[in-house]
Amino acid sequence: MFINYLNVKLFELVLNKSRRVLPNPHMCSTAHLYGERSPSISSKIIVQGAIIRNGEKVVRGVAGYDLNIVCNIVSGIPTIKFFMNIHGLQFKRVGNGSLTYPFKPSKKDNMKSFVCSAYSPLLDNPLLSVVLLDIQYAPTVKIRKQVTRKKLELICYPRGNPQNYTFDDWEHWSEFKQHIRNVNGTPHGKLTFLKYNNNNSLHENDGIYKCKTSNGVYGINGRLYQKGSVLLNNKAPPKFVNANKPIQYGRYGEKTNLKVHLYNKYGSIQTTISKQNETLYIHGRQERILTHDMFHGVYITVSGIKITFQLTLDKTDDFTDYTIEACNNKGCNVFTVKVTSNCRPEPPSYVSVFPNARFLKVVWNSGYDGGYQQTFYVEYQQEEEHIWRRSGLVVDNRQVKMSKILNDLNPKTRYQIRVLSKNKIGESNTTARTSVMTLAERPESPTNVSVIPNDRHLAVSWSPGFNGGEPQTFLIEYKQEAAEMWTQSGPIIDDMKVRISNFLYNMSPKRRYFVRMFSRNKIGESNKTHVTTVITLADRPEPPTKVAVIPFDRHLEVSWCPEFNGRDPQTFFIEYKQEASEMWTRSGPIIDNKKSRMTNLLSNMTPNTRYFVRIFSKNEIGESSKTTVISAMTLEPTINLYRVKAVCVVFIIVIAVFLSKDVFVVGLLVLAVTLAVYGLISFFVLRKKVEPVDNQLYISSDDLDLARVHNLRNPREIDTTLPSTSRENEIYMMQFRNEGGVHVDCSILTELGFAFINDHSLNYSEITFNTVPTMRDAVIHGSENRTIYSEIDLMAEAVAPLSSSESEYDESEDI
Structure with missing residues (x-):
């Protein structure tokens, strides 16, 4: 406890x-x-x-x-x-x-x-x-006034934690929350006003003063600087405000109300009115109103007093100047009003024009309406025009300030503005011209955008929108359907034509593209147009390459490499004709099997006949160009001697079996049949033309890079990548046949030995053949019935020296 x-x-x-x-x-x-x-x-x-x-x-x-x-x-x-x-x-x-x-x-x-x-x-x-x-915590701010004979001080007293304060400029506001100005105070939060004798502008210091201070802590209102306010009203004579009309109108023989507005914040007002230094004993009716005055160059609303004097204009002398004097305990001020007889309204005053890009806001003060309901008109024209355009009427709503918006104007254009009023008697004079230039703006988006697709490019055309008053350029953005990033083309300068076009190149055929546009000037960019979707067209296919033709006696084997199909399924066609024919025969269509090399057979060929062959591809867009024509000679049909021999031997054996009882007879029959067989063979061989040594592989001139081909008669690989000494840069294979049907081929790439002499007047080649036993007799070919060989130009110079022949090596060794 x-x-x-x-x-x-x-x-x-x-x-x-x-x-x-x-x-x-x-x-x-x-x-x-x-x-x-x-x-x-x-x-x-x-x-x-x-x-x-x-x-x-x-x-x-x-x-x-x-x-x-x-x-x-x-x-x-x-x-x-x-x-x-x-x-x-x-x-x-x-x-x-x-x-x-x-x-x-x-x-x-x-x-x-x-x-x-x-x-x-x-x-x-x-x-x-x-x-x-x-x-x-942020400070709370209070303001105290200290008044002496020569000055007035406003002192700012903040109270917060911490107590380290920073003071900003004081703010001067009207009683109706209109900002008038910022005033520099001391670093310690003090604002001083000096008093002058007969200072008619002292009333302009009236209003609300706000002290702004901070101790570095944000207040509950979320602001760093906190404010304290105080209302200041100086003791000054009554002031005739700026909104007073120095000219007022009346009608002869009628009563009129002469009105003046006063600003007074001290005591009561006594007023008198006089005409030509003669005091008129007319009572001035007072009422509180809201009026307008100029405080430090700013037109603001103030609380004022309206004094109304009722005059009777029954003499000509009544249309003259009237002087109104207003006094309080601090002094007096006077104001002169001219009363005139004019039934038309007086022109508006204090015309102001506020520019924007597409419209102008015109503000003015109403003049005397002439005693009738008046309306206002704003007239405007471009600087280079001579005809004034008039806005719609604006009815006088009895407010001090009137305004009108002029729409549908051109940006960055200078306009002349004037205002007039009108009543049933007539129109007032127009105000002085006010010159103003509308602001520039961002350009408008292009319109009527169209995209015409082709296989490899897009043709984009559009109608330019308004350039906003500044030179504009155009930019085109495009992308493929699957892409995320837009590609930008441009800028394209506005050539001031009704319609502009531009091409987008390097497009992929048969692809979906998105296209949009926008324009730009120095103010900014327009909105982008709607996206236009378009698909590029498929292209014509490219022609096949590396075409090769291998001849047989009754058909030709054609092979080629397919190329780009233009992004559309393609087929191939082979055209061929005999040398003496004018019409081409077409074989196809051959469907593209998507392999790197394709092959097709041309059947029903005539043996020992020269054919011309070419190929092209085709899709739904069109045909490719045709390949280079290839010349190929079909082979002659041959007799198989071994098969004939075998049949004869079988025949002899059968006879020998049946006649085997008589050996002599069997021997004679065998000898007779053998001689008959060899005689028959010799007859066909001698009767037949000497077989030409012709090309067995035909390759188009654009097929020089084909690496390997095979000789169908005697399978032997040749390397076609080596250079040929032929003028046409073609490959030739010479072929012989012995009596047994076995072919002996000699390729210049493997078994031809070349020798070049430095003397350019003579070129020759040495040819070495494989020695194979043959039973065929030698044939000497004349100039009329010569076999087809490669032509050798003895006058031509060697393209490049090759390695020396064996004979040259032998000679060098002897030396």
């Missing part, structure tokens, strides 16, 4: 006199309450975020923002009791740990304290930590 009582008393003492409880509030250590205790037992209280300011432990926060108060107890006593007292609330726990109190402080919490305490029977005294709340 004693310990609890002591703890309560200590809390009360801390709350009442917090600064005197603990001389060192940083940390509270344990002491021994009863006798000797273990020195290893220690305790301390830690307040998170606490700092020392002016010898006091404080926790800082900002008004209006969340703040967490956290007290931690670290003790070697497991049963120690821990308390937090704040805002009249108490929180407690047992043992090591923390107590947290979250709240949103206000400026009223500044310099209030809270206590974190702990006690235990093992402690000599309870542990106490007293902490002050240092709550920062």
